[in-house]
Each structure stands twice: as C-alpha cells, then as structure tokens.
Amino acid sequence: MGRIDEARRRIDELDSRIVELLEERLELCRRVGEEKRRAGMGLRDEAREAEVLARLPHRWRPLYRMVIEECLREQARGG
Numbered sequence: 001m002g003r004i005d006e007a008r009r010r011i012d013e014l015d016s017r018i019v020e021l022l023e024e025r026l027e028l029c030r031r032v033g034e035e036k037r038r039a040g041m042g043l044r045d046e047a048r049e050a051e052v053l054a055r056l057p058h059r060w061r062p063l064y065r066m067v068i069e070e071c072l073r074e075q076a077r078g079g
C-alpha cells in the first residue's frame, strides 16, 4: 500500500472513532436535556458553553460550536 493509501486508511479509522465519541457525547447530552426538563431549566446554558469552548484549542472551536448546536437540537427533539 502506498503512503497516501495507508494514511487515508488511518484517517478513515480515526473518523469512525471520532463519530463514535460524538455519538457517546450526544447520548450524554440527551440525559442532561432530560434532567434540565425535569428541573424546569432552559436547555441552553451559555456559561457552560463558554467553559466547554475555553478548554479547547482555538482552531477546533468553530467545529465544536456545531457539535454543541447538534446537542441542543437533540435535546429539543427529546421530551
């Protein structure tokens, strides 16, 4: 296998793992959403979002904003 093919194979594997982790994160978001609903809280928590983003390297923050938006959509779908 050439170097490009080998690197691409590893990229594909990593992408699968990343998606698995994102699904796991989404499941936890679902749980948080249920608890917030039960407690009569709003779903969006801007202070918490700022905390989450502050822990990440700058370059990944735009991507993570999308992850958080998907989490909120998932929470809004639940009920």
Ligand SMILES: O=C(O)C(=O)C[C@]1(C(=O)O)C=C[C@@H](O)C=C1
Binding pocket: 029, 032, 033, 043, 044, 045, 046, 048, 049, 052, 067, 068, 071, 072
């Ligand atoms: O921590 C929460 O309260 C969540 O609902 C999770 C999460 C996130 O994806 O990290 C999503 C929405 C909130 O606005 C803040 C954070």
